[in-house]
Amino acid sequence: METGLIERVAARAGTVAAGLAILACGPPAFAQEPDELLARGTYIMESIGACGNCHTPKRSDGTPIENLHLGGAFVIEEPAFKAYAPNITMDEATGIGTWSDEEIIRAIREGFRPDGTIIGPPMPTPWYRDISDTDVRAIVAYLRNAEPVNRVVPKSEYRVPLPPDWGPPVESVPDVSPDDPLAYGTYVAVALGHCTECHTPIVEGVHDFSRVGLGGNTYPNIFGLGFSVISANVTSHPTLGIGEWSDEEIKLAITDGIRPDGRQMLDSMAFQYYRNMTEEDLDALVVYLRSLPPLPAE
Numbered sequence: 001m002e003t004g005l006i007e008r009v010a011a012r013a014g015t016v017a018a019g020l021a022i023l024a025c026g027p028p029a030f031a032q033e034p035d036e037l038l039a040r041g042t043y044i045m046e047s048i049g050a051c052g053n054c055h056t057p058k059r060s061d062g063t064p065i066e067n068l069h070l071g072g073a074f075v076i077e078e079p080a081f082k083a084y085a086p087n088i089t090m091d092e093a094t095g096i097g098t099w100s101d102e103e104i105i106r107a108i109r110e111g112f113r114p115d116g117t118i119i120g121p122p123m124p125t126p127w128y129r130d131i132s133d134t135d136v137r138a139i140v141a142y143l144r145n146a147e148p149v150n151r152v153v154p155k156s157e158y159r160v161p162l163p164p165d166w167g168p169p170v171e172s173v174p175d176v177s178p179d180d181p182l183a184y185g186t187y188v189a190v191a192l193g194h195c196t197e198c199h200t201p202i203v204e205g206v207h208d209f210s211r212v213g214l215g216g217n218t219y220p221n222i223f224g225l226g227f228s229v230i231s232a233n234v235t236s237h238p239t240l241g242i243g244e245w246s247d248e249e250i251k252l253a254i255t256d257g258i259r260p261d262g263r264q265m266l267d268s269m270a271f272q273y274y275r276n277m278t279e280e281d282l283d284a285l286v287v288y289l290r291s292l293p294p295l296p297a298e
């Protein structure tokens with residue numbers, strides 16, 4: 001896996017010019033005062049980040065079990081693995097309470113635990129590499145503040161070898177300024193929201209970044225809810241994608257899972273988190289999605 005997945009995804013989306021210059025020079029959106037960091041972390045975790053969509057166990061109706069918030073044990077089973085999302089609360093015996101801030105940041109952005117072992121899929125590490133220093137610190141501030149949950153989670157089983165790493169060490173990642181809607185939308189969708197993880201075709205276990213947004217991946221028994229879903233085409237294709245949906249229709253699909261024809265989507269995306277997003281971030285997602293060239297190509 002190369003560094004800068006965001007670059008590759010943006011480049012495929014034809015946004016290369018908008019990409020890195022802005023990534024490199026955007027002013028920090030948030031000063032790193034502790035309470036501002038916590039507010040930012042709370043916003044990310046309860047909206048676009050949606051870490052709890054995997055790390056908080058759900059009831060059979062799909063709602064999160066509040067008193068096990070981030071306590072883990074939710075299982076994701078695919079042919080290649082049976083993965084248990086671990087307890088990421090500050091419980092020292094069963095969670096990550098003994099990890100330092102730097103160790104937690106390295107786990108999120110590089111996929112290494114303090115003992116040097118690699119964190120496997122579906123933890124979206126290759127996407128999280130591009131989370132800015134401010135935002136990853138904000139996430140840590142939130143985790144430090146959340147209620148510890150004492151809960152032992154089984155070890156994941158991988159039937160395929162994991163890579164030795166997810167890329168070179170992540171140095172410093174600057175904030176992306178909301179003043180550039182496309183660069184910012186790409187950051188929100190790719191780094192914070194890992195939307196392109198599910199919505200990019202996976203061929204023999206590898207994402208095909210030449211077809212970002214085409215979807216078509218099957219998720220059997222998603223979240224253990226007893227049904228399987230196929231990720232949708234979210235490119236700007238007029239009939240097979242969302243090219244003819246209005247901005248409001250796209251936003252309603254993201255926040256409420258309702259399609260323009262009124263059909264309710266299956267409970268697969270983190271609607272109950274996404275609906276807490278600001279209008280600004282929802283608009284940014286729309287800008288990003290609209291930048292995806294129509295697929296399948298003629």
Ligand code: HEC
Pocket residue numbers: 049050051052053054055076083084085086087088095096104107108113118119120121122123124139155156
């Ligand atoms: C798509 C599901 C998914 C999402 C979303 C997700 N994770 Fe994970 N995460 C996992 C799984 C599964 C593992 C364990 C993989 C393994 O066993 O190797 C993991 C592992 C971790 C670990 C290592 C913990 C340990 O004890 O090994 C940390 C820390 C972590 N995730 C934090 C986060 C944070 C913070 C977010 C949101 C920014 C997040 N995760 C979002 C599925 C997810």
Ligand code: HEC
Pocket residue numbers: 189193194195196197198199219229230231232233234241242250253254259264265266267268269274285
């Ligand atoms: C866990 C995988 C996953 C993630 C992450 C994900 N999606 Fe989806 N998405 C799906 C699936 C599966 C469907 C189809 C659901 C169905 O058929 O009921 C879908 C449907 C959609 C649709 C409706 C398209 C249509 O034609 O029905 C939009 C728009 C969309 N996603 C946008 C996003 C955005 C924006 C993000 C990031 C904020 C995102 N998705 C993150 C799996 C995912």
